[in-house]
Amino acid sequence: MTELRHEPVMMDELMAVFPLEAGAVAVDGTLGMAGHSLEMCRRIAPGGVLIGFDWDSCMLDRAAARLEESGDVEVRLHHSDFRALPIFLKQDAEEMGRELNADAILLDLGVSSIHLDDPERGFSFMSEGPLDMRMDRSKGEPAAALLNRASAGEIEQILWDHGDERWAKKIAHVIVERRKSQPLRKTSDLTDCVLAAIPAKMRDKRIHPATRTFQAVRIAVNGEIDELQAAIEDAGRCLAPGGVMAVLAYHSGEDRQVKRAMRSLAKESEFEEVNRKPVGPTEEEARRNPRSRSAKMRSLRRVKGDQG
Ligand SMILES: C[S@@+](CC[C@H](N)C(=O)[O-])C[C@H]1O[C@@H](n2cnc3c(N)ncnc32)[C@H](O)[C@@H]1O
Numbered sequence: 001m002t003e004l005r006h007e008p009v010m011m012d013e014l015m016a017v018f019p020l021e022a023g024a025v026a027v028d029g030t031l032g033m034a035g036h037s038l039e040m041c042r043r044i045a046p047g048g049v050l051i052g053f054d055w056d057s058c059m060l061d062r063a064a065a066r067l068e069e070s071g072d073v074e075v076r077l078h079h080s081d082f083r084a085l086p087i088f089l090k091q092d093a094e095e096m097g098r099e100l101n102a103d104a105i106l107l108d109l110g111v112s113s114i115h116l117d118d119p120e121r122g123f124s125f126m127s128e129g130p131l132d133m134r135m136d137r138s139k140g141e142p143a144a145a146l147l148n149r150a151s152a153g154e155i156e157q158i159l160w161d162h163g164d165e166r167w168a169k170k171i172a173h174v175i176v177e178r179r180k181s182q183p184l185r186k187t188s189d190l191t192d193c194v195l196a197a198i199p200a201k202m203r204d205k206r207i208h209p210a211t212r213t214f215q216a217v218r219i220a221v222n223g224e225i226d227e228l229q230a231a232i233e234d235a236g237r238c239l240a241p242g243g244v245m246a247v248l249a250y251h252s253g254e255d256r257q258v259k260r261a262m263r264s265l266a267k268e269s270e271f272e273e274v275n276r277k278p279v280g281p282t283e284e285e286a287r288r289n290p291r292s293r294s295a296k297m298r299s300l301r302r303v304k305g306d307q308g
Pocket of ligand 1: 006007008009029030031032033034035036037053054055056059080081082083108109110111112113135
């Protein structure tokens with residue numbers, strides 16, 4: 001397997017809030033290349049437990065290979081949506097014959113750089129590939145199928161809701177007209193629709209005109225925001241007393257759900273927000289790693305109470 005790079009975002013800020021020491025239980029809901037997980041393992045060895053999730057089996061394999069270096073830590077990995085985190089934690093606890101309440105839970109949302117850099121996955125307008133965009137290729141509908149099936153109104157809603165795309169109506173119209181003679185199949189088919197819809201002089205000079213559309217379609221294809229608030233609340237209830245959950249969100253729709261989940265839990269006396277306002281990367285990190293620029297980190301601590 002070739003060694004690919006995804007630089008973990010806001011590592012120092014995350015490790016500063018997580019109460020990790022030898023023997024602790026850490027949960028990574030979004031393993032990716034396991035950059036954060038490797039550091040968590042370093043801190044919980046010897047005797048710690050790392051439970052990891054990724055809904056992309058390729059990423060899970062990559063994470064597993066990297067975590068072989070994790071030393072004296074019990075590593076349990078699951079090919080699953082982190083929405084099932086409480087179920088797997090219970091199952092792992094039964095198999096291990098011990099309680100498993102998390103001292104740290106990390107959710108680093110969205111795609112990995114590895115996804116964006118692989119033309120075969122269809123996530124990027126920068127390279128030609130099949131218009132797929134599914135993170136879990138074992139199920140669901142590829143982007144091309146969604147865009148060749150949905151009504152103009154549905155496509156407009158997706159672009160508006162998940163991409164804040166001002167040209168949503170026009171782009172949706174072009175997609176629906178073009179697919180009558182030539183269904184969308186490749187990434188360039190979608191890029192061409194966007195370029196045909198947005199007049200050159202009206203384009204935002206700072207980003208590629210297809211950026212918002214690709215983001216919005218990806219979020220819709222993967223159902224990334226569906227029931228996200230409930231999933232974060234459920235995960236928070238798996239924390240041990242003193243445990244911390246931290247979530248990194250990369251766009252406003254995601255961050256809204258994270259904020260609501262944390263505010264909702266913080267209304268209960270046993271949870272408190274670590275910071276009222278989201279924390280971003282340092283200027284130095286934003287310069288070094290452009291992917292970190294839009295990151296917003298929110299975190300929540302369980303102060304006392306029983307685990308359910
Ligand atoms: C931003 S990357 C994580 C990068 C990771 N923290 C690292 O250091 O390499 C997000 C990863 O989580 C996975 N992912 C995103 N949403 C998920 C979900 N709901 N359930 C499980 N995995 C998810 C993606 O497939 C991707 O591999």
